[in-house]
Amino acid sequence: MMLFAVQLLNGLQLGVLLFLVAAGLTLVFGVMDFVNLAHGVQYMVGAYLAVLFTGLVGNFFLALLLAMAAALVIGLLLEVLIYRHLYERDHLDQVLATFGVILFLNEAVRVLFGSAPLSVAMPETLSGGVVLMNGLLYPVYRIALILVGLGVAVLLWVLVTRTRIGMLVRAGATNAQMVSALGINIRRLFMIVFGFGVMLAGFAGFLAAPILSVEPGMGDSLLILAFVVIVIGGIGSIRGAFFAAIIVGLVDTLGRTFMTDIAKLVMSPSTATDVGPAVASMLIYVLMAAVLFFRPTGLFPAKGQQA
Template sequence: MLLFLEQLLNGLQLGVFLFLVAAGLTLIFGIMGLINLAHGSLYMIGAFAAATVTNWTGSFLVGLLAALPITAAVGMAIEFVVMRRLYDRDHLDQVLATFGLILFFNELIAMIWGRPPLFMTVPDILNGTVEIIPGIPYPIYRVVIIGVGVLVALVLYGVIARTRVGMLIRAGSTHREMVGALGVNIRVLYTLLFGFGAIFAGLAGAMAGPLMSVQVGMGEGILILAFVVIVIGGIGSVRGALVGALLVGVVDTMGRAFLPTLLKTMLPPAEADGIGAGLSSMAIYLLMAVVLVWKPRGLFPAHG
């Protein structure tokens, strides 16, 4: 039971991560109609920026805070140079051009930092454990990640649903020309919004640094998981991204933790290990397939 709760927390933590990445992706798609494969590159850039600055200054917090403006700047630069030419293009063009960006950024990072992974340590203050559920010492750092994710979800909801900027963003997504005609500089708004989405990816990357190795190509795995998340949640819906991320996080973690053991009760151990490993790595995709059969547009289909 304790193990189960601990794995549930791990699942939540993975889910929060995925939410941070998926939120930016779904926001940009929902509002600008742009599918951005290079979102994973922004995640990677965030991680590299955080790792480098942390190693210079010795302070994780400084590293984390430096990563945010850096990814925002890179994001806005991408928008300015490439993305704004793609808004009116079909999805195929968007996929290919942003695939080109991935190739570019992966090689750029490899040229600057090399292929071997960088390592980041968790700052001392976050290094202990805490018993948020009695009997389970759980790393503080992971608790912090869950907290940050919840905070981001709240802020995002607040900004989009309750502020004037959020209102313009929502209006711009449905009636772009109209909002422009009313005197809003929609181009600048989109550039800023893109930077905003990039910050989430950068934040997730920076926080992932101490947990996973920081290396070239780290963004792609998470990008595809984020795709699964937003397909399940409904593309363009931030609420869907949250639900989808938590579902995927929990199913993936639980599957890896318990499926092989569960299978061992039914199959000989050698086979159970093999099939269990295979099944648990496929679990989230099967989840996606089930959701698709049930609701082809995802759990929370956005308008349009």
């Protein structure tokens, strides 16, 4: 039970990080119909900004503010210099161009920081552990990460459902051409959405830096999971991204932990040792296929996109 409780919290932590990355990605894809493969690399950039600014200022929380501002500026610069020239192009051009951005930024951090994995010191105020049950000590920072992610999810829900800019974002996700025809500066809306999405991905990278190795390409695998999240949740839906991210985080973490033991119930230990990890790595894709079969538009599609 202690192992299950720890892995449950680890799954929630992964789900929160996935949500922070997928929230921006689903808005960019849903509102702008723009396939941005480089969104995962913004997660990596956020982690390297954590290394840079914590080293410069020596304070984790001040470094966080500086890194978020820098991530927003980087996102806006990329939007102005590269991405806005691709909005009218087809998806293949967008995929090729954003893949080029991935290669460029991965090599840029290699040149600036080297190829060796780096780390960020845990903030002293969030170090140590909390006793959740007898014999179970869980790190304070990981609990704080989960709570911060849930808080961001609530703020995003309020922003998207209760504010004028959120109304425009939801309308743009449903029918961008109609929003533009009503006199809304759709290019400015695109810029805001894109910059905010990049900042969220950078925020996730910054939060992950103290508990994961910071290295080139660290966002590539997370990008794949983020695409799985937005497909399961529904393109353009913040609510869908949140619930799908939690589901994917739990399924992936619990599956990798317990699938071998489950397999041992029906096959020999040696066979289960080989089969378990292979099946565990496929679970989220099986889940995605099942969701697409029964609900092609996702669990919580944006209004106007239901089948």
